[in-house]
Amino acid sequence: MTSESMPCYSFEEENDTVLFVLVIDELDVQRKIGKLFKKVPVNITIRDKEISQQSFNLAIKINDSRKVYRFQIKRLPTKINVEKSKIEFDKGKIIVTLVKTEDETWKQFSDSDFETYHLVKK
Secondary structure, eight states, X not given: OOGGGSOEXXXXXXXXXXXXXXXXXXXXXXXXGGGTTEEEXXXXXXXXXXXXXXXXXXXXXXXXXOOEEEEXXXXXXXXXXXXXXXXXXXXXXXXXXEEBSSOOOOHHHHTTGGXXXXXXXX
């Protein structure tokens, strides 16, 4: 595991919405006609994707590579609405939108890295 290969992320919060943007340079996307021109990843395999009221876990493997990236928050600061939360893809990034059930700020947890777990295997 090398720190230069680690994906980085940004955190934004507005009212009941929390946005994480995970930067993964190797990620490539294309627009799909059948999905209303939605951007879908073309060079990854989703290994694990779990969004629950209290936790978040996403692991992807870059195809033609041995790299596996994981972004995991073991315990979210407040419960989220799973049905309204979503994961979107763009070139070089994954956008994770979590919708909180309470209007309580998560800002104080951003300093402690949300107890996240990042993993890159080569």
